[in-house]
Amino acid sequence: MAPKSKKAPATIADKTLVVDNGAYTTKAGIVVASGEPTYDNCHVFQNCIARSTRDRRTYIASELDSCKDFGGLAFRRPVEKGFIVNWESQKAIWEHELIGSAKGGPRCDPRETNLLLTEKPNCPRELQKNCDEIVFELFEFAAYYRCVGPTMNAHHPSPHSSSTVPQECVLVVDTSYSDTTILPVYSGRLIQSAVRRLTVGGKLLTNYLKELCSLRHYNMMEETYLLNEIKEAVSLVALSEQQFASDLERTWKGRLGDRKPLDPSIVVDYKLPDYEQLIHGYARPHDPEKVRKGRAAVNHPREDILTLGNERFAVPELLFNPGDIGIQEVGLPKAIMESLNALPPMLKAGMLTNIVVVGGNALIPGFMGRLESELRALVPSQYVLGISRAEDPIKHTWLGAACLASQPQLLKEVLVTKAEYDELGSTLVARRFAGER
Amino acid sequence: MPLVQVLPNTASTAAPGYTYVVDTGFDPSKAAFNPKDRKRVSHRPGGRRGENELSARQQGVIARRIADLNRDNDPKQVIAIPSNAKSIPAKTQNTRRILAYQRQIKHWLDEEDAMLQQAAQAPTNRPAAGHTLRRQSTFSRGTTMPPTPAEMTPVPTAAPEPTSSSVRLTADSKTEQLLSVDDILPPPLNQAELEALLAAPPLSYAASHAAAPTPDGPPQRRFCDNCGYWGKIKCLKCGARVCGLECKNAHEATRCLKWA
Ligand SMILES: [Zn+2]
Ligand SMILES: [Zn+2]
Numbered sequence: 001m002a003p004k005s006k007k008a009p010a011t012i013a014d015k016t017l018v019v020d021n022g023a024y025t026t027k028a029g030i031v032v033a034s035g036e037p038t039y040d041n042c043h044v045f046q047n048c049i050a051r052s053t054r055d056r057r058t059y060i061a062s063e064l065d066s067c068k069d070f071g072g073l074a075f076r077r078p079v080e081k082g083f084i085v086n087w088e089s090q091k092a093i094w095e096h097e098l099i100g101s102a103k104g105g106p107r108c109d110p111r112e113t114n115l116l117l118t119e120k121p122n123c124p125r126e127l128q129k130n131c132d133e134i135v136f137e138l139f140e141f142a143a144y145y146r147c148v149g150p151t152m153n154a155h156h157p158s159p160h161s162s163s164t165v166p167q168e169c170v171l172v173v174d175t176s177y178s179d180t181t182i183l184p185v186y187s188g189r190l191i192q193s194a195v196r197r198l199t200v201g202g203k204l205l206t207n208y209l210k211e212l213c214s215l216r217h218y219n220m221m222e223e224t225y226l227l228n229e230i231k232e233a234v235s236l237v238a239l240s241e242q243q244f245a246s247d248l249e250r251t252w253k254g255r256l257g258d259r260k261p262l263d264p265s266i267v268v269d270y271k272l273p274d275y276e277q278l279i280h281g282y283a284r285p286h287d288p289e290k291v292r293k294g295r296a297a298v299n300h301p302r303e304d305i306l307t308l309g310n311e312r313f314a315v316p317e318l319l320f321n322p323g324d325i326g327i328q329e330v331g332l333p334k335a336i337m338e339s340l341n342a343l344p345p346m347l348k349a350g351m352l353t354n355i356v357v358v359g360g361n362a363l364i365p366g367f368m369g370r371l372e373s374e375l376r377a378l379v380p381s382q383y384v385l386g387i388s389r390a391e392d393p394i395k396h397t398w399l400g401a402a403c404l405a406s407q408p409q410l411l412k413e414v415l416v417t418k419a420e421y422d423e424l425g426s427t428l429v430a431r432r433f434a435g436e437r
Numbered sequence: 438m439p440l441v442q443v444l445p446n447t448a449s450t451a452a453p454g455y456t457y458v459v460d461t462g463f464d465p466s467k468a469a470f471n472p473k474d475r476k477r478v479s480h481r482p483g484g485r486r487g488e489n490e491l492s493a494r495q496q497g498v499i500a501r502r503i504a505d506l507n508r509d510n511d512p513k514q515v516i517a518i519p520s521n522a523k524s525i526p527a528k529t530q531n532t533r534r535i536l537a538y539q540r541q542i543k544h545w546l547d548e549e550d551a552m553l554q555q556a557a558q559a560p561t562n563r564p565a566a567g568h569t570l571r572r573q574s575t576f577s578r579g580t581t582m583p584p585t586p587a588e589m590t591p592v593p594t595a596a597p598e599p600t601s602s603s604v605r606l607t608a609d610s611k612t613e614q615l616l617s618v619d620d621i622l623p624p625p626l627n628q629a630e631l632e633a634l635l636a637a638p639p640l641s642y643a644a645s646h647a648a649a650p651t652p653d654g655p656p657q658r659r660f661c662d663n664c665g666y667w668g669k670i671k672c673l674k675c676g677a678r679v680c681g682l683e684c685k686n687a688h689e690a691t692r693c694l695k696w697a
Contacts, residue, residue, distance in 0.1 A: 023509060051516045058519050076516040080509040080542035081642075088536050092518045095525065122645040124549040130535045138525060138532040178509075181645075186635065193637040197645040199507060207506040212665065215692065252666045256683045310665040323657045325506070326499040328649040335647035344630060345623030435636070 012412055013142045016114040016405040017098065017106060020149055020398040021090075022047060023079035024177035024202065024360070026061075027398035028098055030106045030113070033411075037402035042395045043104045045097050049076045049089055060096045062103065069275040070225040082120030082178035083127050087134055094139075114415055115141040116405050118149030118397065121181055121195045128433075129426050136421045143415040146433050150174040150181065152400035153356055153390070154188045169350035173336065174397070175367075176359035177202040180319065180332060182339040184351050189435070194342035196335050199327050200318045202360050206231050208325065209315045217306055226281070230270055230306070231315065233283050237366035238313045240373065251309030262286050262309060272304040283308075316364050320374065333374035352379060355387040362393040495676060510541065546642050553641055663687045 018037075020027040029041040045062040051074045052059070052067070059067055067073070078090035097105045115135060119128070128146065135144050150172040158167045166188030174181045180198040184191045210227040214220045220227060238244035251267055254260035267286035273279055286307060294303025318324055320331040330338065336355070340348045355375075361367060368389050379385050390396035405411055416429050424432075527533045659668040661680035668678020670685060675693050679685045 049516055049518065058516065060519065074511070074514050074516060076514070077509050081507075081546075083542060083545070085538075085540065085542050085545060087538065089518060091525070091536065092521065095521060095523065100523065122639055122642040124545045124642065125552075126548060127545050130538075133529075133531045134535055137529045138527055138536075186631070189635050191634055191637070192639040193634070195640060195645050196647045197642075198647050199503070203509065204506050207508075211506065216664070248666060252680075253664065255681055314660070314665055321658065323650060324660065325503065326657070327503055329647045330650050334650075338647055344626055344634070346626045347631075347634075349623055434638070 012408070012415055012417070013112055013114050014408075015108070015112065016116055016411065017108050017110075017141075018116045018398060018401045018405050019098070020118045020152075020401060021079065021084065022177060023077060023082055025394070026093075026097070027395055028106060029398065029402065030108060031116075031402045031405040033406065033408045035406045037399060037406055039392050039395045039399055041402065042398050043097070043102075043106060044394065045093075045102070045105075047077065047079060047090075047093060049092065050074065051076070061093045062097060062105070065103075068279055070223075070273075070279075071275050072222050073225050074222075075224065079178070082176075083123050084119075084131055085127065087130065091134070091138070110139040110141045112142060114143040114145075114405070114411070115139075116145050116147070116401055116411075118152065118401060119146060120178065121148045121150070121183060121190070121192075122197070125430065128430055132421070132426045132429055132433075136418055136426075140418060143417040144421075145411070145414045145416065147401075147414070148183070148190050149397045149401070150183045150358065151185045151188065151190045152397050152404060153358060154185045155400045155403040156396075157403070167354065169347065169354055171336070171340070171351040171355045173332070173355060173357045173362075173371075174359045175201065175319065175332070175357065175361035180335075180359070180361070182336050184339060184343060184347070186347065191343065191347075194339045196339040198319070198322065198329055198332060198335055200322050200329075202228075202231075205235070205315050205318065205361070208318065209311060212311050212315070213306060213308075216311075218304075226273070229280060230283075230308075233281070234268055234270060234308050234312050235316050235364045236313050237316045237320070237364050237370045239366055239369055244313065244317060247313055248310055251312075262288075262307075266312065267307065267309045268312065270306040270308055272306055274301075274304070277301070313366075316361070316367065319361060319367070320370060331374075333371060333378055336375060337378050349383055352383045353386040355385075356396075357387065357389045358393045358396045360394055362389045512541065549641060550643060662692060 014033040016031045016033075018029055018031050024047065025044050026047040028043050028045075029037070031037050031041070046064050047061065048064075049061070050059040050064055050067070051057075052069060053072050053074070054069050057067075076086075076089055078084055078086040078088075078093065080086075084090050096102055098108060099110065101107060117131070117135065119131070131146065132144070135141055135146075153172050154166040154170045156167070166185075168187055170185045172183045172185060174183065179201040182196045184194045206224065206228045209231050210220055210224065213227065213230075238247050247266060250263040250265075252260060253262065264285040264287065268283040269286050269291055270283045271278070271281050273281045286309075291303075291305045291307065294305055297303070314324070318327070320333070322329045322331060329335070340351055343351065357368065357371070368387075372385075372387050375387065376385055392399075404414075416424075416432060421429055527536055659678045660666065661668045661684050662672075662677040663679055663684035666680040666684075668680060670679050670681065671677070672679060672685065672688060672693060674689070677688060677693070679688050
């Protein structure tokens with residue numbers, strides 16, 4: 001929560017559009033004053049415009065739900081590294097999903113609605129300014145608050161108390177599509193100097209898997225959509241570096257003349273979609289005989305199989321060992337400690353008891369176990385470690401922001417109205433969002 | 438077997454830069470099983486490039502690969518926006534200009550860095566001096582060593598306040614119990630210190646990245662360029678790692694010169 005502004009508006013609209021605008025998906029929904037928002041109020045859509053060279057159609061955001069052929073689909077994404085850089089495409093997507101008649105969309109009228117919009121930490125100021133100008137001068141929202149998305153997780157009702165004030169200490173780990181960020185939040189306010197970022201996010205993992213599969217199996221460099229589906233279906237995080245090493249043995253083919261059978265308890269065969277009979281592929285345990293028969297295509301349609309071994313765990317391993325591909329950053333557990341070590345001991349102790357993990361990569365099986373055990377080894381024994389994954393890591397930041405938006409007295413303090421913007425201009429408005437007075 | 442380890446250089450660019458130093462023998466598969474039994478990295482900053490160090494060209498290849506893996510949009514791909522009769526027109530000059538931008542994120546990050554650099558060089562050119570100075574200190578994190586906790590935590594200017602006004606954490610009972618048993622309760626938080634911490638401006642994007650691994654940590658693990666198993670053998674032509682003869686042949690037939 002930003003500090004109290006001197007000029008709180010007298011009255012505000014009772015409807016707020018809450019938008020957690022991600023590079024991969026956007027999470028959006030209308031929240032009414034004093035309502036009790038839930039995950040179900042959140043509309044999730046792909047934040048992109050896609051073009052198919054096969055059916056020559058262009059798909060805007062949720063229109064992709066009706067797409068039947070994802071082969072060679074090309075994407076245009078308005079958000080890069082987590083920041084809105086292309087307003088031409090972002091405007092088209094918002095008009096389609098937030099204002100227009102997209103299925104499940106909020107269909108709001110901006111002039112009668114407040115906007116609560118999230119951004120990634122460390123956003124370049126020029127991009128913030130562009131965003132504020134578009135929100136007020138183009139969409140003309142009634143009032144608006146721009147904030148660092150993950151900090152909104154402090155506004156979930158605390159498990160320890162029933163009060164409506166933000167939780168005192170929350171360390172948010174947001175491992176999402178663009179990157180992974182670590183944010184200590186004190187009473188709803190971000191401690192900026194201790195924010196840390198890892199280059200590795202879901203996008204890099206998908207692209208890495210695409211590169212590996214294209215080298216080892218088929219050329220799949222134009223199949224981003226498919227590789228993302230494969231990644232979500234097969235990825236797992238090794239429980240420890242020792243487990244990683246033994247998994248590497250279990251998935252090794254052995255030497256020429258001394259072949260080792262691939263372990264079907266870890267190696268999988270992914271049946272690739274043909275976009276005629278099968279739109280979405282699936283994984284099954286590796287069976288060399290079945291692969292051979294499928295390829296032979298006698299008395300049945302040909303089966304295209306992608307056999308995946310060490311790719312399953314070597315790809316998400318980058319979150320813990322970015323150095324495996326030469327990225328000069330420590331892994332996530334050490335980066336969390338780096339952030340905490342920038343805090344006074346009392347705050348460090350408080351943050352350690354309440355680490356909340358959000359973002360899609362938190363759903364990879366094994367991720368939380370590996371993170372917790374490696375953190376435990378790094379945290380001095382006198383500290384208590386409390387770490388949990390949000391119930392729905394993708395919608396949790398949205399719901400936190402929705403909790404703030406549902407409390408009129410808190411919302412009033414942070415909103416800037418259109419009239420105030422017209423009077424103050426974008427520079428002063430940006431300062432107010434930054435907590436400067 | 439010699440091994441190369443990548444270490445960050447001190448250049449302050451938005452894209453990661455690399456310098457390479459020689460490492461002495463190390464078997465990654467053994468180290469993974471016995472993390473404590475690792476040999477120390479011996480490194481030579483500066484000096485003539487050893488036979489196992491990667492060339493500037495190889496460094497560039499790694500940096501480009503990471504940039505490729507991290508790219509959001511393919512600049513070669515042009516996808517037009519479908520026309521929409523209900524599209525909101527841009528009424529102001531600001532919004533028309535913003536809608537016309539087709540720049541990628543790199544442009545905005547480079548521009549931000551240039552602005553911070555300028556502000557750092559001319560700290561007194563604006564009436565909002567505090568603003569500029571904070572930007573300067575923000576930038577310095579990106580160009581110098583990673584901050585020590587002392588640097589990151591502003592020293593309180595006021596004398597320590599009495600306990601009554603200091604901030605107490607509502608740690609759960611488990612914390613309090615454990616802390617009191619061990620008698621290591623951290624010093625209470627000083628209000629001025631806390632306010633200074635909360636008022637600190639954001640770091641620049643480049644400065645927000647986690648630090649590079651320290652040289653005394655485990656060396657970079659090396660994998661077979663072809664199959665992903667441990668990279669025990671070095672290709673003499675390009676320096677990439679392979680696991681054995683079979684993968685060496687495959688490597689030479691496909692990616693070998695790519696890394697040269
Ligand atoms: Zn190999
Ligand atoms: Zn080679």
